[in-house]
Amino acid sequence: MSEQDNEAFETRSRALFHDSVEGLDMRIRSRLTRARSAALEAAQQRRFWWSGWKVWTPAAGVTAAGILGVVLWIGSPVGHQSGTLADAQTSFEDLDLVASSDESSTDAIDMLQDDIDFYSFADKATNSGPAA
């Protein structure tokens, strides 16, 4: 089999194939067109859903961050001690009361200092005995 014979065979078979392609009936052509349209439509729908990531990703990120924040808050020691916050408030008030009591005692000393003349007078009066 020579190379030229091979080339002639290839040329003829190619021509026959292309003739058969051109001779396809209307039914096949129509179905191929519909198949093509369906494929392109499916691709566009898929592209639409994929293009939504620009919108969905930030929204999903914000939601996930919110949920994570709530979970961390509930699980954290501060969250668990939220019930004892009133106790802390009470302790603070007690401390305030103690401080207040110290303050009143200071006031008492001040009062004593203010009345020191009176007490020295009383002391002198007691030690001097009956006047009459």
Next chain:
Amino acid sequence: MARFDTLNTAWTVWDNPAPAPEGAVLEYSRELEKFLAEIERRAFRMAQVALRDPDDALDVVQDAMLKLTRNYAARPSPEWRPLFYRILENGIRDMQRRRTVRKRVMTWLPGPKEDPDNEAQDPLENVADSAPAIPERLMQAEAMEHLEESLRALPARQREAFMLRNFEGMDVAETASAMACSEGSVKTHYSRAVHALRAQLGEVW
């Protein structure tokens, strides 16, 4: 990535994206449609040569179109043709395997009932072919029929190499990409296919 002088500039760009991608997508879809329209009839005939049944061939071509547009449309357009034919050939093999299994199963089951309503669903189906049945055309059809029979008798890889190189006009590199093999293998398969076909068709042609 763009750098922004201020945060406000960045927010403005974020809120108002450039409209260019939409145009690009449209252009891209048009190009894909053009590619499929250009290739679909040859692909159908090649599938029909391998499978014989036109409905099976249509199914395989439609499936290949869907897979290409869904999974590989974003690839550069020169890659579409080898990819499409690789998908098509895989579909043909799957169909042939299914047929083999179906045949084995059907030998144990009663034959399927023909659905008379299934016929002539397409109104174009009954339209007569306008081309005149001249003797030359009949001879060509007969020659093509012989060629198809001989192609079906070839090993799958030889048939594939011959159809892609000769019918589709692909070069060796493209054919190798479509067949997922080396260029040397393509040359070997093609050469063997030509010799086998010529040996079979010598008397008829």
